[in-house]
Structures are given as C-alpha cells and as structure tokens.
Amino acid sequence: MRYEIIGPLADRFDEVLTPEALAFLVALDSEFAARRVALLDTRRARRARYATGQLPDFLPETAHIRADPSWRVAPPAPGLVDRRVEITGPTDRKMTVNALNSGARVWLADFEDATAPTWHNVIGGQLNLIDALDRRIDFTDARGKRYALGDQVATIVVRPRGWHLVEKGIAVDGRPISASLVDFGLYLYHCARRQLDAGSGPYFYLPKLETHREARLWNDVFVFAQHYLGLPVGTIRATTLIETITAAFEMEEILYELREHSAGLNAGRWDYIFSVIKNFGQWPDFVLPDRSDVTMTVPFMRAYTELLVQTCHRRGAHAIGGMAAFIPSRDPAVNETALARVRADKQREADGGFDGSWVAHPGLVGVCREVFDATLDDRPHQLDRLRDDVQVTAADLLAVDKTPGQVTAVGVRSNVAVALRYVDAWLGGTGAVALWNLMEDAATAEIARCQVWQWLHHGTPLADGGCVTEDLVRSILAEELAALTEGRDDTARERAEAAARIFEDTALGEDLPAFFTTDAYARHLGPSHGARPQQG
Ligand SMILES: CC(=O)SCCNC(=O)CCNC(=O)[C@H](O)C(C)(C)COP(=O)(O)OP(=O)(O)OC[C@H]1O[C@@H](n2cnc3c(N)ncnc32)[C@H](O)[C@@H]1OP(=O)(O)O
Numbered sequence: 001m002r003y004e005i006i007g008p009l010a011d012r013f014d015e016v017l018t019p020e021a022l023a024f025l026v027a028l029d030s031e032f033a034a035r036r037v038a039l040l041d042t043r044r045a046r047r048a049r050y051a052t053g054q055l056p057d058f059l060p061e062t063a064h065i066r067a068d069p070s071w072r073v074a075p076p077a078p079g080l081v082d083r084r085v086e087i088t089g090p091t092d093r094k095m096t097v098n099a100l101n102s103g104a105r106v107w108l109a110d111f112e113d114a115t116a117p118t119w120h121n122v123i124g125g126q127l128n129l130i131d132a133l134d135r136r137i138d139f140t141d142a143r144g145k146r147y148a149l150g151d152q153v154a155t156i157v158v159r160p161r162g163w164h165l166v167e168k169g170i171a172v173d174g175r176p177i178s179a180s181l182v183d184f185g186l187y188l189y190h191c192a193r194r195q196l197d198a199g200s201g202p203y204f205y206l207p208k209l210e211t212h213r214e215a216r217l218w219n220d221v222f223v224f225a226q227h228y229l230g231l232p233v234g235t236i237r238a239t240t241l242i243e244t245i246t247a248a249f250e251m252e253e254i255l256y257e258l259r260e261h262s263a264g265l266n267a268g269r270w271d272y273i274f275s276v277i278k279n280f281g282q283w284p285d286f287v288l289p290d291r292s293d294v295t296m297t298v299p300f301m302r303a304y305t306e307l308l309v310q311t312c313h314r315r316g317a318h319a320i321g322g323m324a325a326f327i328p329s330r331d332p333a334v335n336e337t338a339l340a341r342v343r344a345d346k347q348r349e350a351d352g353g354f355d356g357s358w359v360a361h362p363g364l365v366g367v368c369r370e371v372f373d374a375t376l377d378d379r380p381h382q383l384d385r386l387r388d389d390v391q392v393t394a395a396d397l398l399a400v401d402k403t404p405g406q407v408t409a410v411g412v413r414s415n416v417a418v419a420l421r422y423v424d425a426w427l428g429g430t431g432a433v434a435l436w437n438l439m440e441d442a443a444t445a446e447i448a449r450c451q452v453w454q455w456l457h458h459g460t461p462l463a464d465g466g467c468v469t470e471d472l473v474r475s476i477l478a479e480e481l482a483a484l485t486e487g488r489d490d491t492a493r494e495r496a497e498a499a500a501r502i503f504e505d506t507a508l509g510e511d512l513p514a515f516f517t518t519d520a521y522a523r524h525l526g527p528s529h530g531a532r533p534q535q536g
C-alpha cells in the first residue's frame, strides 16, 4: 500500500508525519478500512429501517451479556481514578496550555465536535500534544501574554474524529484515510510512550458510536495497535460517549466489548438529541420543542442518563456527565445566571451518581469541582452507588413525546442563526464558538439544523401563530445572512454565503443528511490540493 501526503508540510509537520508514523497509519488502514466502511453501510441500513417505523430495542442476541453479573471492566488507569472535573476543548496552542492548567482533572483534547478539521488543526493539534508532553509548549502571544504549563496539569484524553469522517490530507492507495485512525494513530504513535514515561497512559474518548459492533472495531484497533507498538494489551483506555439513541440500547455490550480497555461511559447529551431527531425525525411523536426546552430533566433524557450511571457502576466503570452549554460572560448578571445553571446541572449529575462531569470553559472548573467535592467527600468517585432503584425500559428511552415545551418563532430564528454562524466559523477553521452566551460546537449546530428540518417536515405549528414553512425559514436565513455579512470583506462574505448554502442543503431538503460535516468537509475544508505530494 502506498501513502501520499496531500496536505502541505507546514513548519514542523514533519515531526508528526514521520515515515514510521505514516507506516503505522497505513497498517491500521489496511487492517480496518473495509470494516469501517461496512459498519457505515449498516448505519445507513438501520436508519432506513427506522424510516419504515421500526424502533430500536435491547438486543435479544446479547441478552446473556446483560444477564451475566460477573464481568467488570478493567480497574481505572493512573490519572483516570478521580475524574470529578473534565474540561473539553480544541487542541490549538493557547487552549492546550489553558486547559492543562485549568485545575480540571482531565482535559478532553478534541479533534471532534470542537475542532474544524482543517489540515492545520489536525496536524498542528498533534504537534501541540507532543510539545505539551515534552513541556516545550510555552509561548508569548501578540499581546505579550505569556502561556506556560504549571506543575499540576490535567490528564490528557484525546477524542479522535468519528468513524463517519475521512482525512483528505493523507491518501492511501489514492483514497482518503479514516479520520478516526489518523487522530488515534498519530497520537498513539507519538505520545503513548511519552505518557507512560510520565506515569499516565494513552487515553481516548470514542465519539458518536452507534452500536457495540463499532465498539468492537475500536477494541480490535486497540489490540492491533498495541501489538504493533509493543505495548501490553490494556495500556490504552477509552471512555465511550453514549451520544446516539442506538448506543443507549447497547451500553452494557459496549462496555463488554471494550472491557480490557474501557474507562467508562460519558453522557454526550447534545449529540444524543441530534441522534434522536436524525433517526426518528420524520415521526410526529418525535417532534421536539425549542432547543432550549430539551433539558436534561425531560423524561427521555433523564431515562438515558440514569440507565448510563446504573450500567457503568454495575460494571465498575466511571460514569461521566455531559456538557452544560452555558459559559461565563463578562456581563455580571448573565454570568451569575450561567454559573447558577451550570451548578444546578452538575448538582443533578452528582446526585444521580455520576463520578464527574464536563465543563466547556476554565471559568466553570471551580463550580463543577465544588459540587463534586461536596458529593464525593474524600472518595475519588462514587462507583459504590449502584443505582439499583433505576428501572429504565425501552419505552422510557423513546418517550420523546413526553417532552414539555413549545416551538416558537424565537426558537426557529435561534436555530437558523446558530447553525449559520457556527458553520461560518467552522469553514473559517474554528470548531467551537460562544454565541449568545452559549457554547456552540458541531453537535449543538447539528441539533439546530435538524430541528429546522424536522419542523419544516411536519409543518409544525408555532406557539405564537402560524407554522414553520420553507418561506419563513428562507426569509429568516436571508435576514441572518445579511446581519452576518454586514461590513465583511469579500472572502468573509463568500464564506458566510457558503455556510448559508450548507444550511439550505442540510436543513431544507427532502431528506435529512446524516451529518453536515461530511459534505461540508468534502467540498470546503482540508488540505490544499495544489501542494506537492510526498509519497512513501
Ligand atoms: C457537545 C460537545 O461535544 S461538548 C465538547 C466540545 N466543545 C468544546 O469543547 C467547547 C470548548 N469551549 C470553547 O471552545 C470555548 O470555551 C468557547 C469557544 C465556547 C468560548 O471561548 P472564548 O470565546 O475564548 O471564551 P473567553 O473569551 O471567555 O475565554 C477566556 C479564556 O479562557 C480560555 N478558554 C475558554 N474555553 C477554554 C477551553 N475549553 N479550554 C481551554 N481554554 C479555554 C480562552 O482561550 C481565553 O484564554 P485567554 O484569557 O488566555 O485569552
């Protein structure tokens, strides 16, 4: 097999894209590319079945795994015992230093929802991780502010991109390589030994899994990679995000598949809502109210998080809470509200048995820590809370029609504005932004555009009169685009117009595309094709 680096070799990229690291990626690709494609085919087939009215259920063929009380996942690895606060964020240089210094126990170094996968972000992010581990990431910015790693830094857990994405910057036998394998493989190749030498390990968050078969693929990747690099099996640890409705029916099986490598499950709430709309959006019982009404206390969200904690603790695995999207503001009144909401969210998670939770911003680490400190007392986690009281059925997981709330004109406009502005930022190379005091990333933007599609599809009535029509959405889009482009130069205006077209393609069509990122990446992002390829 032959590889080709299509992306330009910017300064120091050769330290990441070494012949040996690329040979490792080629080995991963030759072993797993076909299985990845086959699993993506089964995703499409499953969605097609749901379109005919079938609903998911707990699997009869794996009932023996759920019924067997004897198995457990591996005990927590060094650096992953106490996970009361985890900060997430992209891997640019400044955010890397700020996240590692934030006081959180764990930093989720994100190549997924918080990163627009430009070639620069993908390879530059890997370089920043290497530099952080070598403690040579210190720098001074243009304002003269100095960034330097402190003595106490967070444990790094890398989130590679999901199985649905490819990386155009590296081709194997002329086709783009799996983005998951690139992000996983480059980090493991360069940083596993560095992490082990530092007393930690190569740890991952696995995004957007839909089934335990996808977890098995990851597990097989881990076993293969560890053999290839001479690492003992079980060195790698991975926390799986339960952020699809189908994975919620297979949580036990996912832990089981990964049991030698599992570091628990995380309740990825935003992608979960996106997945519910994506899979069942065409059915009237699944029409959701305004995005702001779909809180963690609505019945179907509560059911999934309670089942997650119970499942994890039965198997000795950490249960990690999700992301409250409120972020600190310089306006004291807004800030007070944001902190109160985050506190309430974290308190609910701690009370429910979660062992720790996510924050999106360093200014929220303290709130999350205070809540979990008070709940955990002197324990590092609460794996002893088995939640035997929880009884969740398939019907509970699917009780979307019990979600209170309304669809309003404000809710429609907010979704259009958020999706447009987020995609515009993403095309510009930024994968997470603050919009109207909320953190927005790929997952939250997916909800925004899918809700618009769903409401249009059903001609949903608006609480304030009228209903959601294509004319209404197009007129809002035109207004929001005009507001966004005002005062911009030609390049920035063209980018916003491209974002508007992506919104039209992914929210206003007959069918609901599975991800806005796949098509947008294929058409807009990635390496410069004019660059001279390197071969090996
Ligand atoms: C659904 C999911 O998947 S959730 C997980 C994926 N999403 C994320 O990870 C989002 C993470 N959060 C972020 O990216 C950012 O907080 C944003 C974009 C939402 C807001 O960032 P900003 O607009 O820079 O916020 P703000 O100006 O308040 O930041 C203050 C400082 O904190 C830093 N900061 C903010 N968030 C983070 C973070 N998550 N990690 C590290 N540093 C951060 C900023 O870099 C800035 O540093 P500086 O003072 O040295 O310049």
Ligand SMILES: O=CC(=O)O
Residues within 6 Å of the ligand: 113, 241, 243, 267, 268, 269, 270, 271, 272, 322, 323, 443
């Ligand atoms: O990835 C996390 C989510 O909430 O979505």
